[in-house]
Amino acid sequence: MRTGRRYPRFPSLPGVKPGEERPAVLLFFFFFLITAPFSIFKSIRDASFLTELGSENLPLAYATAFFVGLAVALQAKLQTRAPKRFILSAGLLFFSLTGAAFALLLRISGSWMVLAYWVWANIMVVSLMTQFWMVVNEVFNPREAKRLIGFIGSGGILGGIAGGLLTGFLSVRFPLGIMFLGSVFLLAALPVVMKLTASSQPAGEKTELCPAEEEDLPGVKRTEGFHSCFRTVLHDPYLRLLAGMVMLTGLLSTFIDWQSKAVIERTVSGSLTAFFGWFNAGLLVFSFLLQLLGTSRIVNRFGIRSLLLFYPLIILVCTVGLSLWPVLGLAVALKGSDKSLSYSINQSARELLYFPVPPRQRVRAKIFIDMFLNRLSRTAGAIVLLAVFALPWLPAFKTVGLLSILALAVWVGLNLKAASAYVHIVKEKLRGRWDRGDRMVEATVDVDFTKTVFDLLESRRRSPELFSLHLFDLIRKKKLTAEVRGMLLSEPGDARFSALGGLFDAGAEGATAASGLETLEADLEENVREIMGLDVYRQVMEEYLARALEGKGKEDRVTRMEIAKALGFMPSRSPLVGRLGNLLEDEAEDVVRYALESAGRLARRDFIPAVVRRLEHPRLSREAEEALEKFGPRVTGTLLDILLDPSEPLETRKKAASVLGRIGGQEAADGLLAELAAAPEDLREAILDALDRIRSGSDEIRFDREAVLARLEEQFRRTYRWFLSLSPSGTGSARRAGGEDHALRSGWASGFVLGIFKLLGLIHSREDVFKAYKNWLSGTRESVAYALELLDNSLSKSLRDSLFPILDDHSLRERLRLFRGRLKSAGGMKP
Amino acid sequence: MEIKRRDKNDIVIFDVEGEIRRTDITEATLHELVKDQLEHGHKHILLNFDRVEFIDSFGVGEILASYISTHNLGGKLKIARISKKLYLVFQITMLTKVLEIFDEEESALQSFLKE
Numbered sequence: 026m027r028t029g030r031r032y033p034r035f036p037s038l039p040g041v042k043p044g045e046e047r048p049a050v051l052l053f054f055f056f057f058l059i060t061a062p063f064s065i066f067k068s069i070r071d072a073s074f075l076t077e078l079g080s081e082n083l084p085l086a087y088a089t090a091f092f093v094g095l096a097v098a099l100q101a102k103l104q105t106r107a108p109k110r111f112i113l114s115a116g117l118l119f120f121s122l123t124g125a126a127f128a129l130l131l132r133i134s135g136s137w138m139v140l141a142y143w144v145w146a147n148i149m150v151v152s153l154m155t156q157f158w159m160v161v162n163e164v165f166n167p168r169e170a171k172r173l174i175g176f177i178g179s180g181g182i183l184g185g186i187a188g189g190l191l192t193g194f195l196s197v198r199f200p201l202g203i204m205f206l207g208s209v210f211l212l213a214a215l216p217v218v219m220k221l222t223a224s225s226q227p228a229g230e231k232t233e234l235c236p237a238e239e240e241d242l243p244g245v246k247r248t249e250g251f252h253s254c255f256r257t258v259l260h261d262p263y264l265r266l267l268a269g270m271v272m273l274t275g276l277l278s279t280f281i282d283w284q285s286k287a288v289i290e291r292t293v294s295g296s297l298t299a300f301f302g303w304f305n306a307g308l309l310v311f312s313f314l315l316q317l318l319g320t321s322r323i324v325n326r327f328g329i330r331s332l333l334l335f336y337p338l339i340i341l342v343c344t345v346g347l348s349l350w351p352v353l354g355l356a357v358a359l360k361g362s363d364k365s366l367s368y369s370i371n372q373s374a375r376e377l378l379y380f381p382v383p384p385r386q387r388v389r390a391k392i393f394i395d396m397f398l399n400r401l402s403r404t405a406g407a408i409v410l411l412a413v414f415a416l417p418w419l420p421a422f423k424t425v426g427l428l429s430i431l432a433l434a435v436w437v438g439l440n441l442k443a444a445s446a447y448v449h450i451v452k453e454k455l456r457g458r459w460d461r462g463d464r465m466v467e468a469t470v471d472v473d474f475t476k477t478v479f480d481l482l483e484s485r486r487r488s489p490e491l492f493s494l495h496l497f498d499l500i501r502k503k504k505l506t507a508e509v510r511g512m513l514l515s516e517p518g519d520a521r522f523s524a525l526g527g528l529f530d531a532g533a534e535g536a537t538a539a540s541g542l543e544t545l546e547a548d549l550e551e552n553v554r555e556i557m558g559l560d561v562y563r564q565v566m567e568e569y570l571a572r573a574l575e576g577k578g579k580e581d582r583v584t585r586m587e588i589a590k591a592l593g594f595m596p597s598r599s600p601l602v603g604r605l606g607n608l609l610e611d612e613a614e615d616v617v618r619y620a621l622e623s624a625g626r627l628a629r630r631d632f633i634p635a636v637v638r639r640l641e642h643p644r645l646s647r648e649a650e651e652a653l654e655k656f657g658p659r660v661t662g663t664l665l666d667i668l669l670d671p672s673e674p675l676e677t678r679k680k681a682a683s684v685l686g687r688i689g690g691q692e693a694a695d696g697l698l699a700e701l702a703a704a705p706e707d708l709r710e711a712i713l714d715a716l717d718r719i720r721s722g723s724d725e726i727r728f729d730r731e732a733v734l735a736r737l738e739e740q741f742r743r744t745y746r747w748f749l750s751l752s753p754s755g756t757g758s759a760r761r762a763g764g765e766d767h768a769l770r771s772g773w774a775s776g777f778v779l780g781i782f783k784l785l786g787l788i789h790s791r792e793d794v795f796k797a798y799k800n801w802l803s804g805t806r807e808s809v810a811y812a813l814e815l816l817d818n819s820l821s822k823s824l825r826d827s828l829f830p831i832l833d834d835h836s837l838r839e840r841l842r843l844f845r846g847r848l849k850s851a852g853g854m855k856p
Numbered sequence: 857m858e859i860k861r862r863d864k865n866d867i868v869i870f871d872v873e874g875e876i877r878r879t880d881i882t883e884a885t886l887h888e889l890v891k892d893q894l895e896h897g898h899k900h901i902l903l904n905f906d907r908v909e910f911i912d913s914f915g916v917g918e919i920l921a922s923y924i925s926t927h928n929l930g931g932k933l934k935i936a937r938i939s940k941k942l943y944l945v946f947q948i949t950m951l952t953k954v955l956e957i958f959d960e961e962e963s964a965l966q967s968f969l970k971e
Contacts, residue, residue, distance in 0.1 A: 489952070493947035553948050561924060564920075565954050573953070591948070591950045
């Protein structure tokens, strides 16, 4: 998040970059001010329920979640009709006043009031939490949120701790005062919300909540509301997955809550409110430490897939333990793990899963899933519990433990599926493919055809033989199209072509004529081939060639061009073809050009040295490369020898690498990769490009992963060193060259970065890697975020650690520091 | 294939008719007929292909063999009125650089006289 606006200076905050401080800090406080009262209300809620109604009636309380869902649905309806700012403020005011009212009403007591309070507290937390996460989603993109989630989340955990501690200290002596204090916290959140909704995002970069141009899902009308939210989830497989995960989480939490509270009710003596206050504070201290020190690191280190497995595995261990030994310590451990991990890792993972969903759908999905389905799952949990209680022969406690384990198993499966779907959606978010320029030209333009047609037209002014030879070339390649024939016949005054007369004008007269033309062309090709194979032809031509190639005058240059072209059509073993060796050394470039073309066509080994020598020639190197490419894998060994030979001119070695890239094959790939290690800087780019070309042409070529990783490490170091050498203090050449971002994206350091991506493409999906590269190059906030998100989920940690200091948005000073740090660390980059 | 011989100004003219192909060999091939004339001291030969419908590589081989034989004996073999397609074949094979080919019989005869 960049901003052109100046905000007050904040001290350095973990994971917060310049420009992000204001929204991050506001969200931190917002979260604090809604979790602190909830921690208070929750302790009172649990204690008063267990005291008045007992744990055996807990399923009744869980079942009220359905009413919470209905209330939330009503809020969803309101949300579409009123500004976000109003909804947030009105909600805070409403819960603050009703909280104060309940403080008085609970004193009147009565079991129905305890139940009403339970429902009210749940509505409050669901409503405010959903609002909070919606704001986070709007303000930050996935990349930013991933980085900031530790800091912002810790605000909520600190609030919970504060609320818990206050309850623990004050609930015995000031039971009424502690309830009013909860309402005060909610009132205090009002100005924070006002500031946040007024300037949560820098101008010009705001992500629209419901962009006007965004298409609705099929069947989903533009009118918002609960029904449309439901249909949005129903029509989207990914959202259905998320819904399933939330449903199972709710079920699990209900089972865990009942199991742990049943043990707490039985074993705790004294004030239950104070116990829950201390308990909530204690578990949130743990959550806070986990959040501040661990969540972001775990997210960054393990990625979304591992993150989603963290919570169920720990819960599994605790559930098995409590089911076997129902003691207070294990009850606290299970409930504590559930809550602390729910607030930190599980919540972070779930919120991350929402980020790639388009804003409009995201809002609808969150309304339905987080605000309604989440509650419904508690009701479902309650129904299951009541069903278990209704079967007296079942040991309720252990049965619920078993159901928890079953739900966990399904949940792990859903999580893994969701993680894969997440990466897939991020990929879809990335715009466009990255195709190599040369491959695009090859795919869209028939370069060989175009060149032959141009040569054909050009040869008109040179000689009839040269013209005919080019015409024959087109016929051989089956490319004497109607358009070309039409073009040639459009100049009837041309005597040389009119000599060929109506041979080729039949094509315009319909299918039958065209078919006749094809026969004529086939006969012609066969005739020429047979004639050139005749002994008498060789005798006649030997004498002619000896005579023609003796002269070196201007007149003879065209003749030598004709000969060079004609030799290419002869059988490769014909003694006449030997003459081509002299023509490859000819002084006239035109002659050599034709000779190179023929040498490529004939692909005789004895021409290779002469063709290779032409790689050095600035105006003939392209033809030499094309000729060598036609030799195919037979010339790979020779080209690798040239590539390895430091005595060869650098340009020749570069061209050799280029041809190896065009020829491709496993031998070329292995040789190029091996040579990359020792190649001088000037040669590396050509080798990297050749490797990328091979990779782009075939998925069957295997690149040695260890070797590629080693080359990647070198490439990273080169990039760091190069950058540091040109900007030692952050005010050097990098800045003068137009800024460090420009330098890495399109300036003097961009070649290094492109090289990194080419290497990454050898061992990962090339399409994904270059999609990410293309989006990163675009430099826009969203494109860069999704590009990095894809790489984050595709690359190993060691690669990410090396790559992200280059790709991430950093200040010059920070980037220099990171580069220096990377150079100092001696760790390798194991996959 | 049918080949008729006629003389004009000490030049032997062979009028070839039909198709010159491997599968249509006559009692005496074109090359044998030319050699026969060379043995009889006629060193100026003109092949008129005005009525030739088709020549395959065998036919071209006959022409080239005739050319070599004539050339080796210090004679001249010229060709007149060949089809456009055959001319194109001769151009592609660069035989137009070796063989003397004329559009009309008269111009071919004139060229003999000029030498």
